[in-house]
């Protein structure tokens with residue numbers, strides 16, 4: 001998340017997928033608040049962004065971004081909710097902590113959460129007729145996140161984008177490498193002891209991909225039916241199909257379909273035929289879809305073997321075979 005601030009959801013009554021025509025966006029029925037989790041990216045914050053004040057989040061590398069809210073302007077029809085009281089959740093202010101301008105095929109939004117007043121002041125109000133979505137990849141692996149989000153709103157819908165953990169680790173490494181070209185090789189970071197083949201599970205690039213382990217933590221607080229697992233691979237091979245599942249999950253009419261995408265040969269990925277608010281095509285930026293370095297195939301194989309039992313467990317838990325083996 002690629003799928004990918006803090007954030008949620010509007011009023012929990014009606015929602016829209018940002019980027020599609022507003023008039024056709026409202027959900028037909030009451031939809032719990034969604035919470036977008038992307039999991040194809042590195043863990044940027046060891047302690048997760050669920051800190052309780054703006055300063056602490058900023059110190060951890062999060063930006064507070066006001067500008068992106070323009071994407072979430074409701075237009076003339078939806079009315080802002082009255083300024084909410086602190087106790088009146090779910091109508092408390094939403095917050096957004098940008099994780100660096102990341103975006104995916106769905107636009108991200110904000111999460112209503114219990115936060116201290118300084119951060120609350122930075123947040124936009126939740127508006128009627130919107131589902132506000134938020135995407136922070138690190139939440140999925142942040143121990144405290146499930147309890148905190150559950151105590152905020154048990155009905156929060158969770159969306160997790162997962163991809164082959166081996167490719168995910170390499171992608172993660174590639175991203176770090178682009179910022180810090182001097183880091184050790186992927187191969188050397190992978191092992192605690194290369195001779196014995198002992199994997200270094202404390203390396204976040206490896207650790208994040210043990211999805212079954214992280215999911216166990218969420219299942220203590222959320223029923224599995226409240227979590228949608230989006231395949232990162234299918235998001236590339238069949239973006240409309242995968243987003244169809246997302247729209248269904250959120251109780252939205254299927255607005256985004258095949259006709260919204262084309263395959264861009266230069267980029268090597270699907271792109272939008274028309275960007276939001278524009279008539280021009282739009283692909284994700286240069287930081288998405290980077291060429292990965294060549295990794296020693298023995299190391300790749302060792303990682304495949306390492307992840308296999310965790311993947312199997314994850315398939316069992318989710319009832320979906322992601323086809324990573």
Ligand SMILES: Nc1ncnc2c1ncn2[C@@H]1O[C@H](COP(=O)(O)OS(=O)(=O)O)[C@@H](OP(=O)(O)O)[C@H]1O
Nearest residue numbers: 001002003004038040041102103171269288289290
């Ligand atoms: N349409 C489209 N265009 C470009 N890239 C796409 C697309 N769909 C999925 N992907 C894959 O998304 C990967 C990057 O996701 P991130 O996790 O970095 O994104 S984010 O953090 O959620 O914003 C990125 O991983 P890398 O290839 O390693 O860069 C892509 O493989």
